[in-house]
Amino acid sequence: MDKILILDFGGQYSQLIARRVRAQHVYAEIKPYSCITVDEIKKKGYKGIIFTGGPNSVYDAASPHYDREVLALGIPVLGICYGVQLMAWMEGGKITSAENSSEYGKTVVQTDENLLFGNMPQKSICWMSHTDYIKTVPEGFQIIAYTEKCPCAAMCDEKRKLYGVQFHPEVTHSEYGKQILHNFLFSICECAGDWKMENFIETSIARYRRELTGKKVLLALSGGVDSSVAAVLLHKAVGSNLTCVFVDHGLLRKEEGDFVEATFGKQFGIRLIRVNAEERFLKKLAGVTEPEQKRKIIGEEFIRVFEEEAGKLGKMDVLAQGTIYPDVIESGKGDSAVIKSHHNVGGLPDVIAFDELAEPLRDLFKDEVRETGTQLGIPHELVWRQPFPGPGLAVRVIGEIAKEKLELLREADAIFREEVERAGAECCTSQYFAVLTDTRSVGVMGDARTYGYTIALRAVTTDDFMTAEWTRLPYEVLERASSRITNEVKGISRVVYDITSKPPATVEWE
Ligand code: XMP
Numbered sequence: 001m002d003k004i005l006i007l008d009f010g011g012q013y014s015q016l017i018a019r020r021v022r023a024q025h026v027y028a029e030i031k032p033y034s035c036i037t038v039d040e041i042k043k044k045g046y047k048g049i050i051f052t053g054g055p056n057s058v059y060d061a062a063s064p065h066y067d068r069e070v071l072a073l074g075i076p077v078l079g080i081c082y083g084v085q086l087m088a089w090m091e092g093g094k095i096t097s098a099e100n101s102s103e104y105g106k107t108v109v110q111t112d113e114n115l116l117f118g119n120m121p122q123k124s125i126c127w128m129s130h131t132d133y134i135k136t137v138p139e140g141f142q143i144i145a146y147t148e149k150c151p152c153a154a155m156c157d158e159k160r161k162l163y164g165v166q167f168h169p170e171v172t173h174s175e176y177g178k179q180i181l182h183n184f185l186f187s188i189c190e191c192a193g194d195w196k197m198e199n200f201i202e203t204s205i206a207r208y209r210r211e212l213t214g215k216k217v218l219l220a221l222s223g224g225v226d227s228s229v230a231a232v233l234l235h236k237a238v239g240s241n242l243t244c245v246f247v248d249h250g251l252l253r254k255e256e257g258d259f260v261e262a263t264f265g266k267q268f269g270i271r272l273i274r275v276n277a278e279e280r281f282l283k284k285l286a287g288v289t290e291p292e293q294k295r296k297i298i299g300e301e302f303i304r305v306f307e308e309e310a311g312k313l314g315k316m317d318v319l320a321q322g323t324i325y326p327d328v329i330e331s332g333k334g335d336s337a338v339i340k341s342h343h344n345v346g347g348l349p350d351v352i353a354f355d356e357l358a359e360p361l362r363d364l365f366k367d368e369v370r371e372t373g374t375q376l377g378i379p380h381e382l383v384w385r386q387p388f389p390g391p392g393l394a395v396r397v398i399g400e401i402a403k404e405k406l407e408l409l410r411e412a413d414a415i416f417r418e419e420v421e422r423a424g425a426e427c428c429t430s431q432y433f434a435v436l437t438d439t440r441s442v443g444v445m446g447d448a449r450t451y452g453y454t455i456a457l458r459a460v461t462t463d464d465f466m467t468a469e470w471t472r473l474p475y476e477v478l479e480r481a482s483s484r485i486t487n488e489v490k491g492i493s494r495v496v497y498d499i500t501s502k503p504p505a506t507v508e509w510e
Contacts, residue, residue: 001199002047002191004028007036009064009082011053015326017080017170019365020178021050025193026185029363038069048076048189051083053168057097057132058082058089066090076161076188078116081130084155084164091138091162098149102131106173109153111145115187116156116163120176126153126167127174133166161188197371201233204360208237212318217358219320220306221246221272222390223260226322226361228382229373233360234320235270236376242320243271245309247302250278251392251406254414263379277305281394282403289399291510298391319354324361324369386431387465395510399438404491405453409436411489412455419481420459420473429471432459434485435498435509443486443493452493455485460507468502 004021008014008030021028026047041049049070056063068090071077079087085095107128111117126147134152137143145154145165154165163184169177185191217234221227221244235242244264248257257274265272284297310316361369373383389395396413397405413434420432435456443450457478462468482495498505 001027001195002189002193003044004185004189004191005036005041005044005046005049006030006052007049007066007070007083008032008052009054009066009086010056011080011082013080013168013170014052015365017050017052019367020170020181021185022195022365022368024178024182024185025195026191027195027363033064033066038067038073041070041075042073046075047191048078048184050184051077051079051086051164053081053083053129054086056082058085058095071160071162074161076184077163078184078188079162079164080170081166081168084166085132085134087162087164088134088138088141088155091141093134093138093141094136095132096135097132098130103128103147103149105129107147107150107167109145109147109167111154112143114144114156115158116144116154116165116180116183117176118179118183118187120179125173125175126165126169126177127171128153128167130166163188197368197375200364200368201372201375204233205237208234208358208360212238212241212358215241215317215356216313216315217242217318217320218310218313218316218354219244219322221260221264222322223252223256223382223385224322224388225366225373225383225385226324226369228264228322228378229369229376230320230322230360231264231270232268232376232378233372234358235268240271243273243313243316245306246272246274247305247309248274248276248278249281249298249302249305249392250276250403251281251298251394253388253393254410263382267379273309275305275309277301278403280305282401285394285401287400291395294394294401294510295391298394302390316354318356318358320358320360322361323359325363325365328362386426386433389508395508396433396435398436398509405436408453408489408491409434409455412436412485412492412495415484415488416457416481419477419484423474423477425473425477428461429459429473430462430465430468431507432457432471432473434458437509441494445493450493452491454494454496455489455492456496456498456509457481458498458507458509460502462502462507465507466502468507470499470501473497 006018006028014030018028018030106125109126111122133150137155140157141155143152144156147153156163169180217238219231221231231244261274264270284301288294370383393409394401416434420426437454437456439454440451459471459473460468461471478497485492485495
């Protein structure tokens, strides 16, 4: 299988580049520039290398630089944005700052005839985002594209198969970006394009069948997409040697626990242990109002329950986890400020001894995990399930948690989701849910005064959940949800809609 290396210099689109490459059936992996040496690159047999963008100017001492030898390996390289400037700088070209004439956004680019620009018109729209540009190309290189403001929008040394573009072919605003990447992968790197999800499934099953023969595998199943796909994939490889522990902490949405049990236990015939631990979690959470404390308690208790169940099973050899590629990359990136301590059943436990770790999805992006899930026959509603936080409804009941409050929230949330889905509005929002606030307000029903809780409805639209817009749901959907919630859920007297984006708010309220 051909592999492309995305050498990451801190660009914001590195993951997007990898996804675009994989979308053309070529396997791509991202490595931070500081985590791989030229020798390692040589050994890994990459068919091509892409230098990503980055935030700096190549002349800053603190800027990411790389061993010049990488350009002499005979492996084709494509530099993007900072990546092309770095390539030029490494080879002795000159970079300058455009200062007042930096280009940002859609820009008309004129391209010359070249392998990189095959099958596209000479004039097209590309996405630019730069202040510095290449003033003098290095020896052996030629300029192959320019814009009104940028004399070198692309350069190449055809003989050495070194290419670079100042714009971003990976973003959809670049009209022929896909074609440019295609040209690099197939005309220049000569990739075969044989990376397919079916191959991935077959190879993984064969691999785990071989590596895990006779071993006992334990997996913490949350019912989320990642752990579900990992479970079904591993079950195909090791059958009854896989045991899934599903900790129902009593903080799940309406009927969710039963659905998980029915799907995995009955439909797939996976050995599933459901632990009903609601009482235990609620006891620990009694009187706790501080969000971080709630998260910590749930995270810790989760591990305790999991350990106890694992202990009852006797010696297990392998811990399986639904880690996916963005988790792997994220954890390789230094410290960023902790906004919330996300708890994931993926992050289990240091305390139990396992001989091995199996992470069948660690090379896949979320959309690839979903495709794998679909091909494995996992129900659509599970594969396309919206994200749900590990601490569950505990972070959607504001303030102190109580069983009755959870019940109110479950009902209101189910109605809201039903109304969004009935209107077909789920396709224009990324996550939609209800929150039970700790505010009570006066209402009137019939002739009587009511004094019930306020439910907040939240729907956000986002690509990556790092930033999010509040979704402009149709008024009719909000109206129906509000009316049904106040009529059908006794104890709720008011419904509000959250119109805050992230930042400054977060998606979840706690
Ligand atoms: P925030 O609230 O941080 O949420 O803007 C961003 C996305 O992450 C989900 N989320 C979590 N997911 N464990 C998870 O697995 C958690 O503890 C957690 N907290 C928030 C949230 O639902 C949204 O999709």
